[in-house]
Amino acid sequence: MSKLKYVGLFLVIIIFGILSIPEILNRINNQKIVDSNRTQSAVPLQYVILNGEPKRVPDFTFFNQDSLLISNEDFSKKVYVAEFFFTLCPSICPIMNKNMKRIEDRFGSRIDFGIASFSIDPDYDTPSVLKAYAESYNIFSQNWHFLTGEKDLIYDLANQGFNIFASVNPRVAGGFEHQGYFALIDKNGYIRSRSDQFGNPIVYYMGLDEENVEIQEVDMLIEDIDKLLKE
DSSP states (O other), X not given: XXXXXXXXXXXXXXHHHHHHHHHHHHHHHHHHHHHHHHHHXXXXXXXXXXXXXXXXXXXXXXXXXXXXXXXXXXXXXXEEEEEEEOTTOSSXXXXXXXXXXXXXXXXXXXXXXXXXXXXXXXXXXXXXXXXXXXXXXXXXXXXXXXEBOOHHHHHHIIIIIIOOOEEEOTTSGXXXXXXXXXXXXXXXXXXXXXXXXXXXBOOSEEOSOOSSOSSXXXXXXXXXXXXXXXX
C-alpha cells in the first residue's frame, strides 16, 4: 500500500472518530440519567428538612365534597398525596387531575392511602361544586377528598405549610396563580421525596406531563407511594 493510501485511511479514521464522539457522549449521558433514576428509586425516601427539622404538614380542617369536615387526623397512618388546584382552572389543573386519577386508580382501594386536593378558589368551589367536579372525573372514592374552606387558612397551608406557591392574580388565566406540584406525605405526616443526583430531596413531584424526560415524575411518585406503603 502506498504512503498516499495510508494517509487517506488515517484521515478517514480520524473523521469517523470526530463524527462519532457526540453520539457516544450522548449515549453516555442518557445512560447516566437512566442509571440515576434507577439509583434514586432504590434508596430510602428522604425527609424534607427545614430549619434543621423534618417538615411535617401542619394541622388543617376543611369541608370535603360531601360537606364532611376532614382534618389531617383523617390522614393519620395513611400515605397521601396533596395538591392545590381550583375547578375553573383553564390550564394545568386538568392535566394534574388526569395524572392524579392514575394514582387513584392504582392505590384508591387501599385503606392506608388517600388524596387531598385543596381548592385555592374556595369562594366558588363549594362542596357541591367540588362534588360535581369529582364526578366529572369519575371519582367516587371515599379516600380522595376535595377540600374547601376559609381562604386565608388554605393559602397559609399552601404557602407556609407545604411551601407550594398559590396566589390570587387577576392578570393570569383563571385569576389564580399556583404550581403544578404533588406533595407526598408519609403515615406520620412528614413530607417525603426521593433524592436528585446530588443526594438532595427533590421535595415535590411535578404533576404535569413533561417533554424530553426518561421518566415522568408522576411515574416516580407512583413508585415512591408504593415504597412508603411498605414502611
